[in-house]
Amino acid sequence: MRFKLLVAAIAMAGATPALAENWDFVLVNKTGKTITMVEVAVAGSGEWKKDKRDEDMGDRKIKPGDDYTVHFDKDGKVCKYDVRMTFEGDDTPVIWAGFDACKFAFGDFALTNGVPTVKGT
Template sequence: MTPLTSAASVASVIIKTEAMAYMKTKLVLTALALFAATTFEARAEDLVFKLKNNTNAVLTNFYTSPVGVNEWEDDVFGRQVLNPGEDMEITIADGREVCKYDMRFEFEEGSDLDTTEDMQDLCELGEYTIHE
């Protein structure tokens, strides 16, 4: 092997190694950027607040929908209820990028309390207390 061939081989290996390192770095940076973007979106979409029942009746159903939507979404409670004096952390993870929601509260049958509706900016809301 001549010195020129040996130097050319070494240079070729160095260039290939640098190219592979560049591609790996680019791939890692792209993956990190995608992860950061999806993490930020997930946090931006979830609306979390504490709901307190400061009434003497069991709160049986809680519905929300973005302002301007004519139909109520599914019952946030599912099979749960919120008893008098209790509170519950509520997470609305509907994937929307809105803050203002209409809310509908329904109480147990036979209660003296009527169904109540309200509108709130849930992005700003840390806690919501329903009163009689």
């Protein structure tokens, strides 16, 4: 009987979903605008989560040219994330699709003729 319980416990442990990992990347603001909010979602999911700002940073605004470390929960083996930003004076968010957070530790996020572009390094 104990053997069956042990086998069942092992099977259930293997069936548990993968836990999210804390990850980050450095956002370089090349948009020409002040960013007031950054959100991250698994690419194409539309399930936005605000970045995990350190408590001492408060509601810091990211000015043009600033670097900012975005903290988020990596979802299993997923590497590509959509990044949504809201700007000061404009509540319309802009989305950068498919940033590869596994491949790039830094991203130069820009607006080129109003089109979101990102160059990862």
